[in-house]
Amino acid sequence: MALHKPPKTYLLNNLEKNISLLQNYVGDYGDMVIRRIEREGCPPAAVIYFDGMTDKDAVSEFIIKPLLRCAADNLRQQPEDIAAGCLLVADWQSADNVQDFMDSLFSGNCGLLFDGTAAGLFFDLKGFERRGIAEPQTEIVVRGSREGFIENLKTNMSLLRRRIKTPNLCFENMKLGTETNTNICLAYIRGLADPDVIAEARRRLQAIEIDSILESGYIEQLVEDEPWSPFPTIANSEKPDKVAAKLLEGRVAVLVDGTPFVLTAPMLFMESFQSAEDYYARPFMASMVRFLRFISFIFAVYGPALYIAVCSFHIELLPTNLMLNIWQSAGETPLSAGWSVFFYSLVYEVVREAGIRLPRPVGAAISIVGGLVIGDMAVSAGLISAPVVIIVAFTAIAMFVVDALTDAATVLRFGFILLAWWLGFGGLLLGTLLLLLHLVNLKSFGVAYMAPFAPLIPYQLRDSLVRFPWWLLGRRPQNLTVGSFWRQKAEQPPVGSNNWGADKE
Amino acid sequence: MKNLRVLVAWCCMLLPLLAGCDLTGDLKDVEMVRALSVDIIDNVDILDSADKVEAQENSSMISAAVHLLHRDRALEGQYAESYYQLTAEGDSLAAALGQLYDVGAKQLNFSHTSLLVLGEQAAPTEFWLDYALRSPQLRPTVYPVVCVGQIEALLAADEQTLSPIYLLNNLSEPMGSSYPGVFGVSLQDFVEDFYQTGIAPALPLVEKTADGVAAAGLAVYAGDKIALLTxxxxxxxxxxxxxxxxxxxxxxxxxxxxxxxxxxxxxxxxxxxxxxxxxxxxxxxxxxxxxxxxxxxxxxxxxxxxxxxxxxxxxxxxxxxxxxxxxxxxxxxxxxxxxxxxxxxxxxxxxxxxxxxxxxxxxxxxxxxx
The missing domain is CATH 3.30.300.210 (Nutrient germinant receptor protein C, domain 3)
Known part of the structure; x- marks a missing residue:
């Protein structure tokens, strides 16, 4: 059911009535500033803005001062002509109804109304406090750009534009959220992004009917393909270089005002194991690290479940010496392997949640208390065995290696714990088969989630579990890109590798 | 709906994989058997009867003992004090072991049993091979050895001395775990030879020495007979x-x-x-x-x-x-x-x-x- 939208109220020719309309529209707003400008022989005007959201100095300097100083004849022109001829603001627009006019003021713009004109101008003179561009906390790299997106949409767009200086980079603006009127921007590169994907993204965004968009997570959950899947089918990033790289592979991005997290789609499963740094480092290290991430993810999902399955069902699989260690430790605890792992995993999740939500100094203390003290004391008190602490702790570390899949790994981990507890390796096999069935059925904006493995796209395996050298990654992903597949000359070795020194000798 | 049907079909196909899942015991609840010893004890009362030879054959009872690790001393397994023993008797090895399960405080787990020690009288395959092959718990990598004389004497040791179980393990795997030596004839090896044409299978023969236990020769299985080769x-x-x-x-x-x-x-x-x-x-x-x-x-x-x-x-x-x-x-x-x-x-x-x-x-x- 569509949300109710009130009918538009159009501006009138009378300044006082227009001001009344605006005041009625917003109610008792103590922070709305109305500065009337009255000059002899000129129609009265009013500058309207919200205190704290608009740059007052800029309003005085670029709007009020020119209005007071320009020739009276100029002020008798149409408002658009006044803006073009007298005022010193580059970015302005006009609105003929109260809703659009006020929406722009809510965004921090400065409004201007003239008596005798049934339209208002608004100028981009936002002046609210904003965070400076800083290194993203969630995607720290050793090598690569330190810039991160911020909460300002225009700044974020500029960060992309600075990296992709092509006329084909397109930004489509829209507003979502009937109450928040959040500015959204759909970004893509014309000629690289699949038009069907662009159209589908546009359609899904326009289909959103909700009162508020406070973060890009709202949009992600409202437009994703599989809302019941633990796996994300829309990626997000705080790094402009990463989003730019994805746009250059033919993906689309959704920027949302008020959040530094930019969404990109379509998303592939393998994308979660890729880091921006993989492409800046040499391929050998990048490949090894990427493989380690994959192993870590597997361990994060299966580690505790494997422990339970082995300790409860398949003791014979352990080498004798290892078994004796675990057996000795387990004998001192009252809980079975299943209960121990389940209980301590829950404890870990509580500690993690507390550590994240609390202020940083306290959070760090909680982590130490949780990680060291509780674990150590639980072992000393004989509640759980030391191997369980090691397994759960290492799982927790491994889980954060693949940041994008942390949530999925957490959910799956508990699922596999229960299956292993119930059926041992049979349960793990059952869970794995169901998981694989689910994964190969997933699609993100029409693109198979498990590509390039299923369906198999051999060329793209070069940038999957391993990363080939750049000169062997000539083609863009064919399942994401249309038009220009080649991003460089086909498999041309590095320029310096053709015995340059030999010629000199 | 179609997906649901596919899911149900998959689950049905996977159900056979669950076979054996009831044979479970959590690691904390099991007792680890490191060696199983089998011997024959004669019924003395019947031996006194008129037909002595036949009575002896018919009245023999099988004594089965499991050598378990003390949980708190498991990692110092080279000493005799790390082990304790449960013994039971029965008409057959299966019956004796069935009694052992009853006297065992917790579940007996044979998954890491490495030795099957056979007394000289219990060495003929009729006493133990059938059970060893049918038991779902004894692994084919277990090392059967035949001891000279009674097992009790072979495995007796002071608490502070090296355990005979440990020494026998070393004899079977002198290079360490899973690397059998010349005397490490696994159950699998023995059975392969047993059912093979043209070879008489043999098991290592061990005996008690002043230092513990040592190899004493071979027990060669020739048809129904066993020859001790020293x-x-x-x-x-x-x-x-x-x-x-x-x-x-x-x-x-x-x-x-x-x-x-x-x-x-x-x-x-x-x-x-x-x-x-x-x-x-x-x-x-x-x-x-x-x-x-x-x-x-x-x-x-x-x-x-x-x-x-x-x-x-x-x-x-x-x-x-x-x-x-x-x-x-x-x-x-x-x-x-x-x-x-x-x-x-x-x-x-x-x-x-x-x-x-x-x-x-x-x-x-x-x-x-x-």
């Missing part, structure tokens, strides 16, 4: 011909005080195609790598090689002589004939074929003087 050279012949891949570390003493340590070897028994059994003349081609361990006489490599060759010929001769005398082909010559000259085998299978066959030995020895 001749050193005959045992060496078995090791060289049957256990060739596991020779690493074995020390051979030669004349003049020379000793060599074997590093490895390969055996190939060559048989030229013949039409008559009398023409069979197997040639054992033995390749050995060895280090000279002791050479007080300062012999050169060539001389040591000659000494070693001479010793190997002697070992084979003794082994063959023993094999002929026992009429038990524990060296596996018949198996090679069956494999390589299958048309000859039916002619000799029921005969004492070893008496009519001469086996030659060709050696190729790589000696390392360092």
């Amino acid at each position: 001749d050193d050279d005959a045992v060496l012949a078995w090791q060289l011909l049957v256990r060739t891949p596991y020779l690493y570390g074995m020390v051979l003493a030669l004349d003049d005080g020379v000793a060599v340590r074997l590093q490895g070897g390969q055996i190939f028994i060559r048989l030229q195609p013949v039409d008559r059994a009398e023409d069979l003349r197997p040639v054992c081609e033995l390749e050995l790598q060895a280090d000279i361990l002791n050479n007080p006489a300062g012999l050169d490599t060539q001389q040591v090689r000659a000494l070693l060759n001479e010793r190997l010929q002697q070992i084979l001769a003794v082994g063959m002589a023993k094999s002929r005398r026992l009429q038990a082909d524990f060296l596996g010559i018949g198996r090679e004939i069956w494999r390589k000259q299958p048309h000859i085998w039916p002619q000799i299978a029921e005969q004492d074929y070893l008496s009519g066959i001469t086996v030659d030995l060709q050696t190729e020895i790589e000696l390392n003087a360092d």
